[in-house]
Amino acid sequence: MPRRDRWILVAGIGLVVFMSTLDATALAIALPAIERDFGVTTSVTEWAVLGYLVPLVALSLPAGRWLDRVGLRGAHVFTTAGFGVSSMAAGLAPNIGWLIGARAVQGVFAAILFALSPVIATQAVRPEVRGRAIGLVTTLGPLGAVSGPAVGGLVVERLGWQWIFYLGVPVCLVVIVIGLTALPSGRPLTSPGRGLLAEAAVLGAALTAVMLALSLGPARHPAWFALALAAVPPLIVWRRMESSRVTGALIRTPGVPGPLAVVLLASFGAAAIDFLVPFYLQFVLEWTPSAAGLTLLAFPAGMVPAGVIAGLLADRWSPIGTACLGLLALTAGLVLLIPLDPGWTAAGVRWRLALTGVGVALANAPAVGLIMSRAAAPLLGSAGATQSLARQLGFSLAPALVTAVWAAHAYSPAGLSTATAAVAATGPLALLALLLRPRTPPDGSPHRPADAHDTRRDPE
Numbered sequence: 516m517p518r519r520d521r522w523i524l525v526a527g528i529g530l531v532v533f534m535s536t537l538d539a540t541a542l543a544i545a546l547p548a549i550e551r552d553f554g555v556t557t558s559v560t561e562w563a564v565l566g567y568l569v570p571l572v573a574l575s576l577p578a579g580r581w582l583d584r585v586g587l588r589g590a591h592v593f594t595t596a597g598f599g600v601s602s603m604a605a606g607l608a609p610n611i612g613w614l615i616g617a618r619a620v621q622g623v624f625a626a627i628l629f630a631l632s633p634v635i636a637t638q639a640v641r642p643e644v645r646g647r648a649i650g651l652v653t654t655l656g657p658l659g660a661v662s663g664p665a666v667g668g669l670v671v672e673r674l675g676w677q678w679i680f681y682l683g684v685p686v687c688l689v690v691i692v693i694g695l696t697a698l699p700s701g702r703p704l705t706s707p708g709r710g711l712l713a714e715a716a717v718l719g720a721a722l723t724a725v726m727l728a729l730s731l732g733p734a735r736h737p738a739w740f741a742l743a744l745a746a747v748p749p750l751i752v753w754r755r756m757e758s759s760r761v762t763g764a765l766i767r768t769p770g771v772p773g774p775l776a777v778v779l780l781a782s783f784g785a786a787a788i789d790f791l792v793p794f795y796l797q798f799v800l801e802w803t804p805s806a807a808g809l810t811l812l813a814f815p816a817g818m819v820p821a822g823v824i825a826g827l828l829a830d831r832w833s834p835i836g837t838a839c840l841g842l843l844a845l846t847a848g849l850v851l852l853i854p855l856d857p858g859w860t861a862a863g864v865r866w867r868l869a870l871t872g873v874g875v876a877l878a879n880a881p882a883v884g885l886i887m888s889r890a891a892a893p894l895l896g897s898a899g900a901t902q903s904l905a906r907q908l909g910f911s912l913a914p915a916l917v918t919a920v921w922a923a924h925a926y927s928p929a930g931l932s933t934a935t936a937a938v939a940a941t942g943p944l945a946l947l948a949l950l951l952r953p954r955t956p957p958d959g960s961p962h963r964p965a966d967a968h969d970t971r972r973d974p975e
Contacts, residue, residue: 520639532628
């Protein structure tokens with residue numbers, strides 16, 4: 516790729532990531548309408564969500580290794596087109612089985628998109644402005660996730676749940692045009708191969724066992740632990756696979772584990788608050804769902820400007836310093852939310868949520884930038900996939916784990932505060948992981964191999 520900055524590429528991939536995360540979370544608020552339209556039970560309807568999450572997480576690492584082998588333009592166009600077609604198929608679903616199948620296909624392409632987005636952001640601009648590019652993309656993704664319920668409520672009420680999927684189709688078409696015109700041809704697409712498909716199957720089996728265990732919960736069913744243990748054999752099999760060595764080599768790269776922990780824990784904190792606060796607003800303050808949804812928008816309202824500032828600070832000051840500043844703000848926001856006071860006003864809730872959103876954005880963008888900068892150039896796809904997996908695990912595990920804490924306190928208002936206090940520990944833990952970095956440059960400067968222009972991947 517040429518050395519001049521191509522911000523249209525960054526904006527395009529950020530936009531499609533925003534839409535893919537938005538429809539994933541917006542669907543949750545549409546489940547009652549889907550259940551009513553198709554005449555099925557809740558236990559069946561929830562697989563419209565789980566059917567998306569399983570391939571999304573299971574394919575993250577194999578998708579990254581596939582991206583290491585192919586050209587960016589082919590992967591970008593193929594993946595965006597696949598996501599757009601599966602979105603249309605989901606909206607046109609005549610029954611729940613069709614919808615679940617379309618959502619599973621969406622999850623496959625979303626896994627590749629989330630791994631691809633930081634790679635394009637890394638290669639589309641010069642190293643001097645890389646922080647701003649990654650900051651834009653990493654802000655739009657979580658922004659879609661946390662604003663999904665509020666947007667989804669409006670869409671379902673006024674247009675119907677099908678439009679949650681239809682709205683993403685024109686976005687995909689625009690992004691495909693951007694990719695065709697702004698990316699060089701690069702290497703041709705190749706099939707992933709049996710090895711990557713086997714790895715996806717093994718990781719999918721482990722993930723399914725964990726998700727089923729957490730859906731039961733230690734406070735609700737004693738069989739949860741047995742299901743959790745069922746994830747161990749597939750993980751042992753994966754650990755012995757040749758492909759796992761790539762992930763191991765990446766994680767052992769000096770300076771990468773700390774930022775990965777930041778991505779995981781910051782995502783966990785964001786998802787936990789996004790899950791707990793609506794219960795507080797509706798159960799404790801007795802607000803209407805619409806009023807609660809509007810208040811929750813304070814969280815993404817804090818994230819958006821902070822994401823832009825994070826990239827600027829990472830480029831011109833220090834990525835590690837910016838991430839530390841963000842983790843301090845995240846910790847402060849979470850600690851200030853712990854009381855969940857019945858006497859709080861809307862303004863009191865909003866500024867706390869906004870501060871927490873600022874912290875997530877300031878920490879997340881520099882952390883992703885550090886991961887991508889310190890990974891060797893041939894492993895950029897794997898690096899993008901690994902950080903995506905960390906983020907998805909944070910978002911996936913948070914609701915189940917905080918529900919377990921809340922359930923242990925009989926779902927009381929005091930239990931909400933206890934669960935929030937447990938979430939507040941993510942900030943200090945992430946800060947500790949970031950500062951205990953081995954053999955990294957003292958100023959957090961990018962690792963040399965990732966700064967080099969990767970002509971092997973996408974020759975001019």
